[in-house]
Amino acid sequence: MDYFEALNEIRAGTIRPAYLFYGREDLLAEDLVERIGSAVLDPVTSMIDRVTFSARVPQAARVLAEAEILPAGPKGRRLILASAEALEDSGRGGGHDPLTVYLRSPNPRTCLVVRFSGDEPPARLRKAFASGGAAVDLKRLPLGKVRRWVEEVARRGGKRIEPGAVDELVRSGEEDLMTLRRELEKAMLHAGDSPVILLSDVREVRSIPPEGDIFSLVDALVAGRPGQALPRLRDLLLAGTAPAQIFAMAVKQLRLLAECLRLRESAGPTMTGKRAAPVAPAELAALLAVHPYVARKAWEQSGGHSLRDLEAALELAYELDADLKKGRVEPHTALELLALGICVPQGRFRRPGRSAG
16 A cells, blocks of 8 residues: 555545554655544544654553553544554564554554554564555655645645646656655745645745756766856855755766666667667656656766766765765765866866875
8 A cells, every 4th residue: 555545545534443654755654644643533632542652662562552442532543653663572473473463453443553664664564564454655656646745735735736836846856755845835825825836836936956957067067067067056056055955966866867877778779879768758757766857858968978987976976975964074065075076187086185095
């Protein structure tokens, strides 16, 4: 079951006695928990009947004991929230472990929601929830479902969003749903009393850099043209784009170009000697998990570069990204080092200041 299948069930009034949410899209998990809570909790007793086990330590006995308790009021159900780590000590008895036993006959007056943050939960855990409730896949949404999600968020805000405005948001190549929701919420505010979010609303408030700016910046960087790259970088910064965001999108574009070149190498040459796309444009977009426009631009751009150069650029980017995450370097410094390291004519793609050896 995926997010939209679970959403449709909840809307129809079907609430399972137990759910396992797995995958890294925390925003989708939070949305489903909110909807389940609205559906099952009695407003009068919700403070008592909603129990959260925030500690990520094994405490299966406590979690399952709470799940067996009846709600405080005559209406509604209890909502028990726990991490998968809290149930780790329940899997030591094979098919007779406490969680499996509970899920064979779960308390109908309780909804137990367990969150597994990784993409692949243990088979035992998924099987147990699939039989006694539902295991819901909350991994990254494919492109078509991202569009549907954007429309759903707008609908919940009391508005419709025109297709061109959805395209503009999704076409940015931004994968983070939190960022997309923030951009959408700004567009909703800009739309004011209008029931429809227009393309102009999105463009007026957008802080995600237009994909064309990132394309041209990365193209100039990888081609070793600092005279073209630096003005584009300056324009993005002057437009208010955060250095960390430019860095992340540049790295993402480098990955897309490298993947396109790998696909080119797997395709046969055309009559002109050039390598053609091994798949149709729509299939290429699906393979890359990006908007068709982004996929087409990446494919066209990749033809002018070598896979060796792109992989070297990515190696530098990953090294800087690791330094960023460890606090060793500031975002603007990492961005400058990435640009300089890629554009340096001699020994290109080595991090400045480090030896090759």
